[in-house]
Amino acid sequence: MLIGAAAAAASVPVGSADTASTLIKGDINRDDSVSVGDVVLLENYLLKKYGLNEQQMTAADMNSDGSVDVFDLVHLKELLLVKSNVLPKGTWIGDCLGAKRYFSFGDGDGVLTYPEGGRSRRFSIEADRDLFCLTMNDTESSISAVVTWLSDSSFVLRWEDGTAEVFRFLCDNIVSSSEFLSGHWVTSQGRTFDMDGLSGKLSDRNGNISRFEYAPDGENIVFHFGSTDNNTEGKIVHTDSMHFKITWSDGTEEVFTRQEIEKKDGITYVNGILIANKTYGLPSDYNPGKILPEAQSAFEEMQAAAKKDGITLTIVSGFRSYSYQGTLYNNYVARDGKADADTYSARPGYSEHQTGLAMDLNNASRYFNGSKEAKWIAANCWKYGFIIRYPEGKQDITGYMYESWHVRYLGKELAKEVYDSGLTLEEFLCIDSKYKS
Numbered sequence: 001m002l003i004g005a006a007a008a009a010a011s012v013p014v015g016s017a018d019t020a021s022t023l024i025k026g027d028i029n030r031d032d033s034v035s036v037g038d039v040v041l042l043e044n045y046l047l048k049k050y051g052l053n054e055q056q057m058t059a060a061d062m063n064s065d066g067s068v069d070v071f072d073l074v075h076l077k078e079l080l081l082v083k084s085n086v087l088p089k090g091t092w093i094g095d096c097l098g099a100k101r102y103f104s105f106g107d108g109d110g111v112l113t114y115p116e117g118g119r120s121r122r123f124s125i126e127a128d129r130d131l132f133c134l135t136m137n138d139t140e141s142s143i144s145a146v147v148t149w150l151s152d153s154s155f156v157l158r159w160e161d162g163t164a165e166v167f168r169f170l171c172d173n174i175v176s177s178s179e180f181l182s183g184h185w186v187t188s189q190g191r192t193f194d195m196d197g198l199s200g201k202l203s204d205r206n207g208n209i210s211r212f213e214y215a216p217d218g219e220n221i222v223f224h225f226g227s228t229d230n231n232t233e234g235k236i237v238h239t240d241s242m243h244f245k246i247t248w249s250d251g252t253e254e255v256f257t258r259q260e261i262e263k264k265d266g267i268t269y270v271n272g273i274l275i276a277n278k279t280y281g282l283p284s285d286y287n288p289g290k291i292l293p294e295a296q297s298a299f300e301e302m303q304a305a306a307k308k309d310g311i312t313l314t315i316v317s318g319f320r321s322y323s324y325q326g327t328l329y330n331n332y333v334a335r336d337g338k339a340d341a342d343t344y345s346a347r348p349g350y351s352e353h354q355t356g357l358a359m360d361l362n363n364a365s366r367y368f369n370g371s372k373e374a375k376w377i378a379a380n381c382w383k384y385g386f387i388i389r390y391p392e393g394k395q396d397i398t399g400y401m402y403e404s405w406h407v408r409y410l411g412k413e414l415a416k417e418v419y420d421s422g423l424t425l426e427e428f429l430c431i432d433s434k435y436k437s
Contacts, residue, residue, distance in 0.1 A: 024148055024156055025064075026076050028056045032156060032164035034079060034148040035130060042073050079149065085127045088155070090172040093198065093213055096165040100199055103167070104174040111174065112136075115197025118177030132157060170198065171215035171222065179216040181244075181256075186430045188255040221246060240417040242271055242428070257430040270429045273410065274355055277426065277433035278399040281349040284322040288356035291318040295357050295385075295409035302384035311376045316405075317360040320353035343401050347435070352389060357409045364405050374404040382419035385412045394424050399433040 026034035028041045042060050045052050045068065052060060052068070060068045062075035091104045102113045105125065113120045122137040127147075134143045145157035145165075153169035175198065185193040190205040195214075202210045202225070215222045221236045234246040242258040262269045266283035269275065276282050291299075303313045320328070326348035332341035352358035361377060368374050369392075378388055386409055392402040408425070410418065418428050426433050 023055075023059060025059060025062055025150060026079055027148065028052065028059050030055065030059070032148075032158040033130070033146040034076070035146070036080070039073070039076055039080070042068070042076060046070060046073060080130070084129050086149070087125060087127050087132075088167070088169075091170045091175045091198075091215065092167045093170050094157075094165045094167050096163055100197060102170070102175065102198055106174065111176075113175070113177045113197070115180070115182065115199070118180050118182070118197075120177050168213075170213055170224070171217060173215070173217045175216060181214070181216075183258050184260055185256045186259050187257070188253075191254075193256065240421065241414075242417070243421075257428075259430055261431075270431055273414070273425075273429070274357065275425075275429075275431070276346075276350060276352045276355050277431075278346075278350055278435045279431065279433050282322070282351075282354050284349060286354060287321055288319065290356060291315070291359060292356040292409075294411075295359070298385045298409055298412075299359065302381060302386065305380070305384070306373075306376055309376060311373055313361055313373065313377070315359045315361060316364055317353065318358075319356045320351060322348050322354060325349075325351045325354060342399075342435070343395065344403075346400075350435075352406075352408055358389065359407060360403075361405045361407060364403075366402075369402065369404045371404075377407065378404065381407050382415040383412070385409050385415045387415050387418050387425065389425065391424060397424050397426050397433065399435075 024032065024034060026038055028038040031037075038059075041052070041056070044050060045060070057068055060072055060076075062072040062079070065071075087108070088103075088105045091102060094101050094103055100115060102115075104111045104113070108126070109122065109124045111120050111122055124135045124137065126133045130147055132145050132147050134145075135141070136143070143159070145159045147155055147157055149155045155167050157165045157167065159165065180197055181193075181195045182197060183195060185195065187193065192203045194201050194203075198215070199211070199213050202212055204210075210225050212226075213224045215224070216236065219235050219237070221234055223232045225232065232248065234248040236244055236246050238244045243255060245253055245255050247253050258271055260271050265286075267274060267286060268280035270280075290296075299313075299315065306313045325346060329341060329345050329347055332345045335341075346352070353360075362368060362373050363371075381388065386407040388404065389406050389408040390398045390400040390403040392404075395401050409415075410425075418425060421428055
């Protein structure tokens, strides 16, 4: 029955009761709950039998008018009576010493969801006056807690191990972990949202940071900034695995792009995608030695499909090592100058060919543009997991001139998303491609 039980069955950090983050109105004896004992204390104070210290006086001032009198005693008794046997409904955020989790309450049952990984557990719940009893369905273990209602939108549970968890109302609907938007998101308005579960922080263009919770509900979403009186509502549309768009209630639109940038052994991955461009380079010793097997297999599948349409596809340049790319680039610089060479050739360490995931097809020159083979590649390569890496008119974004012959392997699902978006890979991931010097 114990939630030490709470820590085992619900994964909540255990802390001492007197470190609760919220002062509970009516909790005069400071035991993280409101009970008959608090009524007795207030009655004896009003009868001048003994005094109260500063914290107790603050807790006893139920109507927050700066004085403790009989009106506070009436308020305290009403609080105990009105909320007896009342169970919460909808989704609530539980906060125990800064560790958050989410309870969605139905009719005598519910779902407990953790931010980390969206793990969920079902439970049943009963109320007996000021006592809640939760039974976790997966273990059939029961967990009891004393409830203190602070208002219609907040309450505190004091679990049997002494920890206090403060609950705040989020929304009426039941929230599924599949609706979590956890991660780092950058937006078209120059803002960043770092989300963990149903909570997070917002950083604006000026570096100002705001804490928030959000409540998804089908096509609608509500962000609560700072307090429940400061809400921003909108309609949300998920366009693909890495983007969603919110149309806010004032009609403005904001596109959110997931952006998790990680560096492993000198190699940059954005949302798990290996990136090599003018911003993100590769170490000189990164050398798969050939086109990677999955990319080679995908090309052969595409080659066979093209042949059925009367199109011949061949690889004229696949994997290039760091040193070989250096030789090519230096030759181009000697011939055309550095500024021109940088528009069509990567510096060593910045070439996609070094990844083993890129290839030039048929004729790596501008004479290939507009050919029937180039048109077939542009219309069909996404079906086999490739994208045209440097599209026409996007040189300022990709850093390279239009190359109808250069394709990059991403895998079929992701290639389709990028193709459908009409964006370059830089735009799709909200990254840039610019040399630092």
